[in-house]
Each structure stands twice: as structure tokens, then as C-alpha cells.
Amino acid sequence: MLEVTGLHVAYGGIQAVRSITFHVKQGETVALVGANGAGKTSTLKAISRIVPATGDVHFCGEKMLQIPPHDLIRKGIALVPEGRGVFPRLTVAENLAMGAFIRDDKAEIARDVERMYAYFPRLKERETQLAGTLSGGEQQMLALGRALMSRPKLLLLDEPSMGLAPIMVQKIFEVVRAVAAEGMTILLIEQNAKLALEVSQRAYVMESGEITLTGNSAELLHDPKVKAAYLGE
Amino acid sequence: MDIFLQQIVNGLVQGSIYALVALGYTMVYGIMGLINFAHGEVVMIGTLTAITVAGSLLAAGMPPALAGLAALIVATLLCMALGWGLERIAYRPLRNAPRLTPLITAIGMSIILQNLAMILWGRNYQTFPPLFPKVNFELAGVHFTAVQVIIVLLSAATMLSLTLLVYRTKLGMAMRATAQNPAVAGLMGVNSNRVISAAFVIGSALAALAGIMVGAYYEIAHYQMGFMLGLKAFTAAVLGGIGNLLGAMAGGILLGLIEALGAGYIGDLTGGFLGSHYQDIFAFMVLIVVLMFRPSGLFGEKTGDRA
Numbered sequence: 001m002l003e004v005t006g007l008h009v010a011y012g013g014i015q016a017v018r019s020i021t022f023h024v025k026q027g028e029t030v031a032l033v034g035a036n037g038a039g040k041t042s043t044l045k046a047i048s049r050i051v052p053a054t055g056d057v058h059f060c061g062e063k064m065l066q067i068p069p070h071d072l073i074r075k076g077i078a079l080v081p082e083g084r085g086v087f088p089r090l091t092v093a094e095n096l097a098m099g100a101f102i103r104d105d106k107a108e109i110a111r112d113v114e115r116m117y118a119y120f121p122r123l124k125e126r127e128t129q130l131a132g133t134l135s136g137g138e139q140q141m142l143a144l145g146r147a148l149m150s151r152p153k154l155l156l157l158d159e160p161s162m163g164l165a166p167i168m169v170q171k172i173f174e175v176v177r178a179v180a181a182e183g184m185t186i187l188l189i190e191q192n193a194k195l196a197l198e199v200s201q202r203a204y205v206m207e208s209g210e211i212t213l214t215g216n217s218a219e220l221l222h223d224p225k226v227k228a229a230y231l232g233e
Numbered sequence: 234m235d236i237f238l239q240q241i242v243n244g245l246v247q248g249s250i251y252a253l254v255a256l257g258y259t260m261v262y263g264i265m266g267l268i269n270f271a272h273g274e275v276v277m278i279g280t281l282t283a284i285t286v287a288g289s290l291l292a293a294g295m296p297p298a299l300a301g302l303a304a305l306i307v308a309t310l311l312c313m314a315l316g317w318g319l320e321r322i323a324y325r326p327l328r329n330a331p332r333l334t335p336l337i338t339a340i341g342m343s344i345i346l347q348n349l350a351m352i353l354w355g356r357n358y359q360t361f362p363p364l365f366p367k368v369n370f371e372l373a374g375v376h377f378t379a380v381q382v383i384i385v386l387l388s389a390a391t392m393l394s395l396t397l398l399v400y401r402t403k404l405g406m407a408m409r410a411t412a413q414n415p416a417v418a419g420l421m422g423v424n425s426n427r428v429i430s431a432a433f434v435i436g437s438a439l440a441a442l443a444g445i446m447v448g449a450y451y452e453i454a455h456y457q458m459g460f461m462l463g464l465k466a467f468t469a470a471v472l473g474g475i476g477n478l479l480g481a482m483a484g485g486i487l488l489g490l491i492e493a494l495g496a497g498y499i500g501d502l503t504g505g506f507l508g509s510h511y512q513d514i515f516a517f518m519v520l521i522v523v524l525m526f527r528p529s530g531l532f533g534e535k536t537g538d539r540a
Contacts, residue, residue, distance in 0.1 A: 048420060050416055050420075068424070069419045069420070070419045070420075070422050070423060070424045070425070071422070072420070073420060073421060073422040074422060078420070079420050081416075081417060081420065085414055085416070085417040085420075087409070087413045087414055087417070087418075088413060089409065089413055090406070090409060090410060090413065094406055097406065098406060098410050098418070098421045098423075099421060101403070101407065101421045101422045101423060102421075102422040146421075150421070150422070
């Protein structure tokens with residue numbers, strides 16, 4: 001479904017991503033793990049056209065690096081950005097409505113909003129509150145709900161556990177698992193390698209802008225190198 | 234007391250005009266962080282266009298109400314096109330340039346538009362044709378004219394419609410989202426160029442309306458009139474908190490009131506040393522005081538609340 005070939009991202013002279021190749025198949029949850037600065041977020045930003053990149057990104061057979069960034073979501077790719085990126089002075093309900101910006105089917109949108117509130121009852125309680133007043137965990141719930149509101153084919157998650165209390169991380173990943181179980185294709189980026197490997201079927205390990213290891217998540221979880229480098233065992 | 238009430242009425246009228254113009258500054262600033270210094274010139278072109286259209290229609294024998302309506306429509310459409318074109322030609326190519334570049338371009342566009350107007354309409358003062366009945370009312374010792382009443386009511390209705398547009402429609406929501414986080418708004422499918430164009434077009438429509446009001450109120454117009462009016466409306470936007478719609482409305486009205494009361498009492502305050510024609514100093518005193526003590530304005534959000 002998503003095929004990334006020779007993707008290269010450079011900021012000035014610094015090469016953040018060095019010609020990496022990977023793919024995500026329909027219905028899969030794939031994790032991209034690695035330390036801080038390994039190039040994971042740059043990879044995601046390149047796919048979502050936030051930073052310029054060279055190489056090839058094919059999604060459902062279509063070239064993605066050529067389309068304008070605001071058309072990405074119309075092709076079916078939704079990103080939960082790093083740092084959540086909620087609209088701070090829009091209410092919770094308005095943030096969800098922004099997620100459905102490209103849709104016109106009012107009745108179905110209303111049903112999806114209820115679905116998000118069922119996933120995250122906390123958001124329902126805070127419906128009319130400005131998103132900027134929410135806690136970090138609540139904002140992450142909102143960012144995830146907002147991305148799902150577009151009914152994407154592919155969900156890109158950038159560090160959903162970053163800076164959150166363990167209980168919130170658990171809540172978020174419960175929903176990620178539920179969404180994946182319903183058939184959503186997910187590309188997950190995480191510093192918390194253990195969590196990422198537990199949720200995903202396959203994973204790629206990134207180091208200094210390159211993919212150094214790939215395989216089955218369950219196997220990687222028991223790989224001595226991965227254990228030593230990322231799982232702190 | 235009579236002077237006080239009279240100046241409140243005058244200030245309210247002037248303030249309504251400032252508010253309409255200030256909204257144009259604040260909408261553009263809120264979305265793209267640009268002070269469009271050519272906005273005052275859009276107002277001026279609105280006034281002069283209305284004078285030409287209404288003047289020639291009246292001369293052709295059209296009743297004043299119809300001529301006025303035609304002038305309003307033509308001036309508004311022309312200003313909307315002008316605002317759209319300004320953004321398209323002058324600012325869009327500079328979208329990723331350092332912030333100072335579009336600011337200097339804005340000043341350049343302001344000079345170009347002034348000179349263009351000078352070529353088209355000449356250097357002389359133009360007289361605004363008599364579109365409104367010269368009716369005067371008196372209430373509790375305060376005098377006001379039909380034009381003043383129309384200005385206040387029409388601005389109030391316009392500001393209400395704009396508020397509904399921004400807070401109740403999908404376009405308005407996209408505008409607010411883009412102002413708060415353009416990159417993420419793009420991820421939601423919002424084309425930021427369209428939102429920016431919309432801000433310019435709407436702001437310019439308000440400018441045209443304000444231009445006609447200024448013309449009808451003072452009954453004269455001039456190719457340089459946009460400069461001072463633009464600066465004052467900008468001051469009003471800063472006073473209310475630039476980027477904030479409610480702030481622009483409140484700042485405009487407040488600035489009008491401060492100026493009118495200042496002009497009414499400046500003679501008494503300075504023992505007759507300064508007369509009411511010094512009223513302009515109040516606007517700029519306000520600007521200096523706000524920038525010194527509360528740069529974010531009355532309703533301005535504190536900076537750094539972007540999540």
C-alpha cells in the first residue's frame with residue numbers, strides 16, 4: 001500500500017534520512033523505531049510533505065511527493081503529528097470537525113464524532129473546551145481522533161507516547177490496537193521501542209538516518225542487539 | 234455634558250469606520266503574520282470609485298438610492314479584486330521570504346496604489362455626491378445626521394455577519410485553524426493559499442464599505458486619504474490585540490471615542506494652546522502607550538500558547 005524507495009531528507013548540509021527503503025502492506029501495523037535523532041520523524045514528515053525530500057513515495061500506486069501537501073489527506077493519508085498539533089483555540093468539537101474538513105456527509109461525520117467520543121469519553125466531557133486547555137494526554141487523544149475523522153486508509157502516528165503519563169499511553173494504545181483490529185493500516189513511529197514492537201507486526205530499526213535492521217516485531221523484541229540498544233535489557 | 238455626549242456620538246461613528254478597516258489588518262495578520270500596509274489604499278480606492286460611479290449615475294439622472302447602491306456594489310467588487318490581486322502578485326511570491334520582505338513590499342504597494350490613484354483621479358479633492366438625505370436629528374441635546382446613523386447600523390450589521398462567518402462556517406473554521414497552525418491545517422486538507430486569498434478578499438470588501446462611509450461622512454476624498462486612515466485603523470487593531478477579530482472591533486470603537494473626546498477637550502486641557510485639529514496625536518499616543526505597556530493589546534493572546 002505504501003512503498004518508500006530511496007527516500008532522502010536533508011536540512012541544509014545535515015542528512016537526516018539517507019536513502020531508506022521500506023513498505024507497509026494493507027492492514028498492517030508497521031513500526032519505525034530508533035533513538036532520538038535517528039531520522040524517524042523526518043521520514044514521516046517527508047511522507048506527509050511537511051519537509052522536502054527526494055526519492056520515491058508510492059501510495060496505492062500513486063506518486064506522493066508530487067502532489068500538494070493539502071491533497072495528501074484526500075488520497076487517504078492522515079498524520080498524527082509530533083507534539084500533537086491540536087488547534088489550541090478551537091474547541092474539542094471543532095478540532096474533530098477539522099479532521100473531517102474534506103468530507104461533506106454530515107450525518108456520517110456526526111456518527112464518527114460519536115465513535116471518537118466512545119473511544120475517548122474524556123473528549124466528550126471536554127467537547128466545548130478549547131483544545132489548548134487540555135492535558136497532554138487529552139490532546140493526544142484529540143489528535144488521534146481528529147486524524148481518524150478523515151476516515152484515512154493509512155494512519156501515520158508520530159511518537160504518540162511522547163511526554164505522556166503511563167496511564168495515558170495505555171489508553172492511547174488501546175485505541176490504536178482497536179483501530180488496527182478493525183483493519184486500519186498504520187505506520188507507527190516510537191522511541192518507546194518495546195511498546196512499538198508489541199503493537200506492530202513488523203518493524204524497521206533506524207540509526208543515523210539509515211535502516212539497520214528489519215523483521216518481525218515479535219522476533220525483534222527478543223533480538224539480543226535490539227534488547228541491548230533499545231529495550232535497556 | 235452636551236459636548237461629552239456629542240463627542241461620544243461622533244466617536245462612535247468614526248470608531249465604526251476604524252473598526253471595519255482594522256478588521257482587514259487583523260484578519261491578514263492573524264493568518265499570515267503580515268501587516269498589509271497597502272490596506273489603507275484599498276479603502277481610498279473604494280471611496281474614489283464610489284465617487285466616480287455614484288457621481289456619473291446621478292448626473293445621468295438616476296435616483297440617489299439606486300446610484301448609491303450601484304456605487305457600493307461596484308466599489309466593493311473592485312476592492313475585492315484589488316485585494317485578491319495584491320496578495321497574488323505582491324505577497325504570494327514572498328510566502329517563504331523573511332518577514333521584513335513582505336512588509337517592505339506592502340509599503341511599496343501602498344505607494345504604487347497612491348500614485349495610481351493620483352493618475353486616475355488627479356491631485357485635487359473630490360466631492361462625494363449627495364446620496365443620503367440631509368436629515369438632522371436631535372436627542373437629549375445631541376445632534377446627529379442620517380449618515381451617522383446609517384454608518385453605525387451598517388457597521389454593526391457587517392461586523393455581526395463577519396463574526397458569524399468566522400465562527401459558524403467551515404471557511405471560518407479553516408481560517409482560524411490556519412491562523413493557529415498552518416502546517417497542521419494543511420494536513421487536514423485546507424489549502425492555505427485559498428484561506429489567505431479569502432482573508433484578503435473579505436478584508437477588502439470591508440475596506441470598500443468603510444471607504445464609502447468615510448466619503449459620505451466627510452463628503453470629500455483624496456488620493457492620500459488612505460494613509461492616515463490606514464495608520465489609525467492599524468493602531469486600532471494593535472490596541473485591540475492584532476490578530477484578534479473582537480479586538481479589532483473593540484479597538485476601532487475605542488480609538489474613535491478616545492479621539493473624539495480628546496478633540497472635544499484638548500482646548501480645555503491645554504488652556505487653549507492646542508485646538509481640536511490636533512486630534513491625531515491621540516491615536517498615536519494610544520499606539521505608543523499600548524506598545525510600551527501592553528504590546529499584545531486588550532484582547533491579544535499571550536504569545537507562545539501554540540501547542
